[in-house]
Amino acid sequence: MKIKQTSFLFIALLNLFSFQLLAQNTVIKAGHFFDARSGKMLDNQVIIIENGKIKNVGANLKINKTDTVIDLSDSWVLPGLMDCHVHITSNLSYRKRNWNDVDVTESNALRAIRGSVVAKQFLDNGFTTIKEIGNDANYATADIIKAINKGWIQGPTIIYAGKIIAPYGGQSWGVNPEHEHFWDWEYIDADTPKEIIKAIRKNIYYGATTIKMVTGDNGIYDAEDIKVAVTEAKKYGLKVTVHVKMGGQEATNVIAGGAAAIEHGFGLDNTQLQLMKDKGTFLVGTDLAFDNWYAYGFDSAKSKSWVNIDVDRLKRAYAIGTKMAFGTDIVIDLPGLNRVQSNLKILENWKLAGIPPSYILQCMTTNAAELLGIEKERGVLAPYYYADIIALKNNPLNNIEAIKTVQFVMKEGKVIRRD
Ligand SMILES: [Zn+2]
Structure with missing residues (x-):
């Protein structure tokens, strides 16, 4: 009986541990953020990513200690x-x-x-x-x-x-x-x-x-x-x-x-x-x-x-x-x-x-x-959308050629490139 209780406790702890692993989000600090819907550039936005998708975007979002933070404060961040x-x-x-x-x-x-x-x-x-x-x-x-x-x-x-x-x-x-x-x-x-x-x-x-x-x-x-x-x-x-x-x-x-x-x-x-x-x-x-x-x-x-x-x-x-x-x-x-x-x-x-x-x-x-036909999944950086995210060195609204200065690429929450 005692052995059984211990294993229950062990499983409970394991569950708690894996829950915490799941709860660990990736957070991008975007110095400049392209809002594709309005066509405007916003400043100092935070993007919270969980399981490959965007969970939240905003100016004053809470970052947890367990979160992995990607600092793109000096970049222009856009949807892929x-x-x-x-x-x-x-x-x-x-x-x-x-x-x-x-x-x-x-x-x-x-x-x-x-x-x-x-x-x-x-x-x-x-x-x-x-x-x-x-x-x-x-x-x-x-x-x-x-x-x-x-x-x-x-x-x-x-x-x-x-x-x-x-x-x-x-x-x-x-x-x-x-x-x-x-x-x-x-x-x-x-x-x-x-x-x-x-x-x-x-x-x-x-x-x-x-x-x-x-x-x-x-x-x-x-x-x-x-x-x-x-x-x-x-x-x-x-x-x-x-x-x-x-x-x-x-x-x-x-x-x-x-x-x-x-x-x-x-x-x-x-x-x-x-x-x-x-x-x-x-x-x-x-x-x-x-x-x-x-x-x-x-x-x-x-x-x-x-x-x-x-x-x-x-x-x-x-x-x-x-x-x-x-x-x-x-x-x-x-x-x-x-x-x-x-x-x-x-x-x-x-x-x-x-x-x-x-x-x-x-x-x-x-x-x-x-x-x-993917407008409900991709194309903007907003909650429930896939985390297809890129960052540029220069402001593309000043000169569109800035899209040639890609220094960060994330595909469905996974970092593909970071210079
Ligand atoms: Zn063709």
Whole structure:
């Protein structure tokens, strides 16, 4: 009997001890704190983190002796950033782009290995969520996501499109009939509502959490086709985003069909941008900077004219009030720069368009989270949200380029980087 009592006491003590372990929070002292909802910078905030999520945020919160304190008093603290248009497994040669080469010479395994390296670059540079939007070989990213979830590698939260759904031919051109299925590596041909539905179900089966379509590169989808896709994806809680390179009828069809976003849309006119605003269609502009266009092999004059197109469309979309989410679409690393450094060149265009830094940050946080359907989990630093938190050396509201000065990254409460 006595032995039993002792073991009860022991278990009770053990429980008390583990309770205390659980009660130990991580606390961040933020000298400057970006409130993503209002777009304003607040001073001297305390963030309390428990089990990977934010428990409380405020100016005068009590810090317990048992808490682990991370002092970021001299930093600018923000929610983790989001890039809504990336291709982590793809890389084309500088000024020598050739997709056909990549498809023939790079295996799915090699693509997945590259993707895992690039995914870590995103995380280390402050991007805690990305939307991986196709061109990832034979579902290479699905394995990267599994490896992250197993804890084998570190990476951001990945919202994943699987294979790109497109009218016959994907985004290929000039392929001879003997190699008709060449593009199946990265695309699913879908030319009828039935084929669109089947393609969506196939992507979901292999791990997709968003649906990406392409229109206008080969065939053009009708508004009805887009509507079929939106309805089917919605059954599983997924959104549909559509690549439209320029604008025209294909863009009008996408907006009318109720897609969540247009990717690129370099040639959208003001009527279309207004229609997008009215319908809540996001623009993920992927506004490549001069160096990025030049990397594609265009000469200086052509690269410059692309920049003018980007900046003009960015300005018009901002003035009209079209909802925007940040997306980069870089698949060519610039000499001496990693993928994220190459991506962030595009900030040059946002600056040329005169977009305020606070709005650019919202495009990378609250707006991005809304487009990705994770606005109740990520994108702001508030109670019940995941503790995806970064800190910068400089004030991004003075100059948006400050997002290149990341010195601290936390992902779901775990410190990934601290300089
Ligand atoms: Zn892209």
